[in-house]
Amino acid sequence: MYIRQTKTSNSSTGESYLTYRLVASVRVGKQVRQCTRLNLGRHFSLPKTDWPVLCTRLEALLSGQQDLVTATVSPSIESLAQRYYTQLVARKPETTDLDNDTTSVMSNAADYQEVDVLSLELVQPRSVGVEHTGLDALTKLGLPEILEEVGLNGIQRSCALAAIVGRMAAPGSELSTWHWLRERSALGELLEVDFEGVALSQLYRASDLLVRHRDVIEQRLFGRITELFSLPTTVTLYDLTNTYFEGEVSGNRRAKLGHSKEKRTDCPLVTLGLVLDGSGFIRRSRVFDGNVSEGVTLEGMLTGLNAPTEAVVIMDRGIATETNIAWLVAHHYRYLVVNREHSRKFDDAQPVVTTTTASEEVIRMQRVLSDDGKEVRLYCQSEKRMEKENAISARFMKRFEEGLAKLAEGLTKPRCEKRLDTLSERIGRLKEQCHGIGQHYTVTLTPDSSSKKAAALTWEKNPISGSMVTHPGIYCLRSNETTWDEATLWKTYTMLTDLEAVFRSLKSELGLRPIFHHTQERTEGHLFITVLAYQAVQVLRKQLKECNQNISWSRLRDILSVQHRVTATFKQRDGRTLHIRKATVAEPELRSIYSTLRISATPGGVKKLTM
Numbered sequence: 001m002y003i004r005q006t007k008t009s010n011s012s013t014g015e016s017y018l019t020y021r022l023v024a025s026v027r028v029g030k031q032v033r034q035c036t037r038l039n040l041g042r043h044f045s046l047p048k049t050d051w052p053v054l055c056t057r058l059e060a061l062l063s064g065q066q067d068l069v070t071a072t073v074s075p076s077i078e079s080l081a082q083r084y085y086t087q088l089v090a091r092k093p094e095t096t097d098l099d100n101d102t103t104s105v106m107s108n109a110a111d112y113q114e115v116d117v118l119s120l121e122l123v124q125p126r127s128v129g130v131e132h133t134g135l136d137a138l139t140k141l142g143l144p145e146i147l148e149e150v151g152l153n154g155i156q157r158s159c160a161l162a163a164i165v166g167r168m169a170a171p172g173s174e175l176s177t178w179h180w181l182r183e184r185s186a187l188g189e190l191l192e193v194d195f196e197g198v199a200l201s202q203l204y205r206a207s208d209l210l211v212r213h214r215d216v217i218e219q220r221l222f223g224r225i226t227e228l229f230s231l232p233t234t235v236t237l238y239d240l241t242n243t244y245f246e247g248e249v250s251g252n253r254r255a256k257l258g259h260s261k262e263k264r265t266d267c268p269l270v271t272l273g274l275v276l277d278g279s280g281f282i283r284r285s286r287v288f289d290g291n292v293s294e295g296v297t298l299e300g301m302l303t304g305l306n307a308p309t310e311a312v313v314i315m316d317r318g319i320a321t322e323t324n325i326a327w328l329v330a331h332h333y334r335y336l337v338v339n340r341e342h343s344r345k346f347d348d349a350q351p352v353v354t355t356t357t358a359s360e361e362v363i364r365m366q367r368v369l370s371d372d373g374k375e376v377r378l379y380c381q382s383e384k385r386m387e388k389e390n391a392i393s394a395r396f397m398k399r400f401e402e403g404l405a406k407l408a409e410g411l412t413k414p415r416c417e418k419r420l421d422t423l424s425e426r427i428g429r430l431k432e433q434c435h436g437i438g439q440h441y442t443v444t445l446t447p448d449s450s451s452k453k454a455a456a457l458t459w460e461k462n463p464i465s466g467s468m469v470t471h472p473g474i475y476c477l478r479s480n481e482t483t484w485d486e487a488t489l490w491k492t493y494t495m496l497t498d499l500e501a502v503f504r505s506l507k508s509e510l511g512l513r514p515i516f517h518h519t520q521e522r523t524e525g526h527l528f529i530t531v532l533a534y535q536a537v538q539v540l541r542k543q544l545k546e547c548n549q550n551i552s553w554s555r556l557r558d559i560l561s562v563q564h565r566v567t568a569t570f571k572q573r574d575g576r577t578l579h580i581r582k583a584t585v586a587e588p589e590l591r592s593i594y595s596t597l598r599i600s601a602t603p604g605g606v607k608k609l610t611m
Contacts, residue, residue: 001059003040003051020044022055022084038084041197050077057081062088062611063577083196086124089567089581089609090189111608113578119571126186128583129560129590130169132603135190137536138164140228146220150213152206158193159206167533169557171510174203174526186565189604207525214528218284221535225281229542235278237314237495238301240271240288243507243527272506272527273297278495281538285531287524298324302333312336312481314496320478329480336479336492339377344471346379353486357494365486378477378489386473393469396437401459403430404443408457418453420445440469506530509553510537540597547596559589565604572610579609 001024009016020040026033046054057073058081073081138144138161147157165187166177181187181195188195210217225231271288288297298319312334315324320337328335346366353365364381407426410416417423423445431438440463448455463469477493484492510530537553544551551559567581586594586601594601 001037001055003044003055004034017042022058038087040084043197046077046080050074053077054080058084061085062579062609082124083194086567087194089124089579090565090604090607113570114573115570115578116572117570119569121569122566123569124567124581125564126189126566127169127184127561127563128186128190128565128603129563129586130557131165131185131187131190132563132599133540133560133593133597134165134168134533134536135161135187136597136599137539140539141221141535142224143217143221143532146217149220150209150216152209155193155198155202156206156209158191159198159202160210161191162187162193162195163203163206163210163529164532164536167510167529168537168553169561174207174529175200178203186604189565204522204525207529208521210528210532211521211525214285214524217532218282221532222277222281222283225535225539228539229279231277231279231281235314235492235495236283236302236311237276237278238273238298238319239316239496240273240292240297240319241507243270243272270523270527273301274531275301279538279542282531282535285528287527299327302331312479312492314493316496334479334481336477336481336489338493338496339476339478341476343466344379344468344474344476345466346381346471346474355487355490363490365490367486367489369482373482375478375480376482376484376489378479378486378493380475380477380490382473382475384473385475389468389472393437393472396434397440397461400430400434400437400441403434404441404457404459411454411457418448420447420452420454423454423457437469440464440467505537505553506534509557510534544593544596549593549596556593559593562587563590563603577611579611580606581608582606 001022004021004023006019006021007016008019019042021036022038022040024035024037026035053073054077057077061081062085143164144157144161147160152160162181163174163177166172166180166185169185170176170180172180178195178198178200181198185195271292273286273288274282275284276282284301286297286301298315302313313328313336315335315337317338317340320335320340325335325337346364350366353367355363355365357363361382361384363383366379368377368379370376404427407423407430411418427438427443427445440461441459442462443457443459445454446456446458447453477489479489481489510533540556541551541553544556563584563586565581565583567579570578570580572578581604583602583604591601
């Protein structure tokens with residue numbers, strides 16, 4: 001076996017360049033033929049003096065000498081030898097039945113070989129379960145065809161698919177995905193790409209291209225999703241979340257300090273807005289500034305969606321401003337939102353309808369129609385929410401009263417501060433620390449004869465009607481869908497909790513946060529890859545849910561990740577070495593998932609190489 005250098009040229013440009021091939025001499029009958037075993041490409045950079053060392057080490061691996069002492073072989077040569085050995089075993093066959101040199105894909109027919117069992121070696125384990133299912137989901141979505149339509153070439157499509165599947169399997173930055181592809185994953189075998197020869201810049205380039213064609217990709221994907229699952233388009237959910245950066249991001253004008261939902265106010269943020277349908281699939285995504293106000297993003301996100309006029313838009317109270325509601329009405333949308341009014345109402349003398357959630361929680365509801373008949377309000381009282389809010393109120397009331405008692409006790413001590421202005425400041429800070437509970441108390445400071453110091457401090461509890469103290473566990477929904485009854489309004493609103501689950505999945509299961517990129521384009525690429533990964537995850541989970549297998553992605557990933565592709569090598573009686581590469585046997589739970597998804601339980605098939 002040796003390396004041949006060949007001069008060739010590009011047929012379209014006429015440019016001349018050198019290419020390198022791994023060649024073996026094979027006897028066929030009475031003739032000796034030179035057979036190209038592997039194309040090493042034009043960027044093969046190993047010095048020519050090291051070529052014999054590489055070929056010798058590669059022949060040792062192919063002959064089954066896995067434990068051969070390699071003290072004289074440098075780490076770079078050993079890495080190349082292992083890489084090319086894997087490719088030789090896993091690649092599609094170019095030649096078959098060349099005397100003693102056979103490469104083939106094994107069929108279902110029995111193939112008996114006489115081997116030395118003690119010579120068994122298991123090498124090159126690479127994960128394949130998540131990769132297999134993730135690639136299948138993206139294929140069902142038609143993403144490879146969509147990427148080809150928007151102009152991505154073969155390697156760019158492979159890198160884009162690899163980035164998305166990598167986010168599903170091993171969430172992290174593009175750099176961590178690159179290492180995962182090279183060192184731990186068999187995705188390259190499924191895509192027939194040698195990711196050890198793919199530069200990190202190509203993954204970044206794929207990310208840039210995805211962002212450049214985001215609108216077309218999202219539109220085509222959602223159209224395909226609608227066809228696959230026959231989804232109704234009558235419900236649209238909209239919400240925002242933000243994610244933080246690690247490090248300085250001076251090159252990203254969207255990175256701004258703002259209110260962080262992860263309490264990382266010390267880091268710059270960007271905000272991700274999502275429009276989803278009622279089944280939890282993403283229709284559209286967009287990145288906003290980190291300090292954007294929730295209420296000003298709705299119009300820009302819904303414009304151009306071509307949602308039917310009867311679509312119901314569901315939003316939480318942060319986005320449900322009067323301006324946004326007026327815009328929805330003007331554009332003939334129906335809406336169901338959380339009311340932004342602070343006053344709570346629930347009249348036990350009025351009719352009450354009850355419903356029970358999946359967790360057996362009782363919800364009491366009152367439906368009130370507006371005077372003009374154009375809007376309905378649904379007042380809901382939750383038992384669990386009531387218990388929680390009562391506990392919160394009790395905790396802060398206790399803290400507030402203990403603080404007042406401490407100040408009052410200090411007035412009886414000679415050296416304690418008694419000035420009215422200072423005590424007023426302390427009472428103000430105490431109210432701030434107790435998160436608004438002070439509004440339910442009347443606090444009185446009685447001055448002494450000098451009118452500058454306090455002689456006494458008293459307080460009286462006067463709960464404000466319509467607040468969390470007097471009406472715990474109550475929230476209000478408002479809608480212009482006046483024909484719906486209480487149960488329909490409430491059930492439709494609960495879809496918003498599914499949206500919150502989407503954000504949790506994006507952040508915790510699919511690596512949305514943190515972001516390490518410095519530029520705006522790369523940041524948007526990172527977020528968009530996560531959005532595409534979520535679409536694939538949702539396809540898998542919906543297929544399983546239709547067969548009563550309701551599994552979270554983190555749990556599903558654990559089940560899938562146990563399957564690997566491994567190369568088994570044996571010494572045969574005739575002195576040749578047999579290499580067989582195949583996936584480990586799917587365990588019962590994994591086999592059940594494969595059966596439900598209707599995909600093969602042996603990803604990558606079985607490859608055989610005899611040397």
